[in-house]
Amino acid sequence: MKTEEVIERFRRTGALLEGHFILSSGLHSTNYLQCALLLQHPAEAERIGSALAERFRDERIETVAAPAIGGLIIGYEVARSLGARFIWTEREAGRMTLRRGFRVRAGESVLVVEDVVTTGGSTRETIDALKEAGARVVGAASIIDRSGGQADVGVPRVALATLHVPSVAPSACDACARGEEAVKPGSRKSSNQ
Ligand SMILES: [Zn+2]
Secondary structure, eight states: OOHHHHHHHHHHTTOEEEEEEEOTTSOEEEEEEOHHHHHTSHHHHHHHHHHHHHTTTTSOOOEEEEETTTTHHHHHHHHHHHTOEEEEEEEETTEEEEOTTOOOOTTOEEEEEEEEESSSHHHHHHHHHHHHTTOEEEEEEEEEETBTTOOOOSSOEEEEEEOBOOOBOGGGOHHHHTTOOOBOGGGOOGGGO
């Protein structure tokens, strides 16, 4: 699946948001890809999941792991497509951890899946938690790479769409200059849309 088709799927499902957004970097942007709005459609999640899984078909992935919450749906669909097990990590006292009785075998081959990679921080933390538990992390994948391919997570990494998101400092932002309020897309409530 090519970047254009991925973006078209976001557009078609209303998941390509246009407005005035504060990215997690603190920079401002006029558009945002909200994966949750794409993945609310199981047929889209399944199609995107299988497109990501294609890239790892020959890697004998035993388990897919994802950081909650963002990675849960897409990770599950990638696991389904690969015929693998699916587990997730979540934060406990600020630290990414395997909870709920999830275990990995020593040397178990694991693929880490996220919805969006920006700096790669939560993917890296998930990889660390899995390695600590004994797993062999063979790769990482995301639907969107907002780092322009720059994020280094220490294992081979793929994304369905690699973007150079145009973003500016608030001091250089046209929308800010017009006095328009910026919102954090991740925290946006439906009543505000
Ligand atoms: Zn702004």
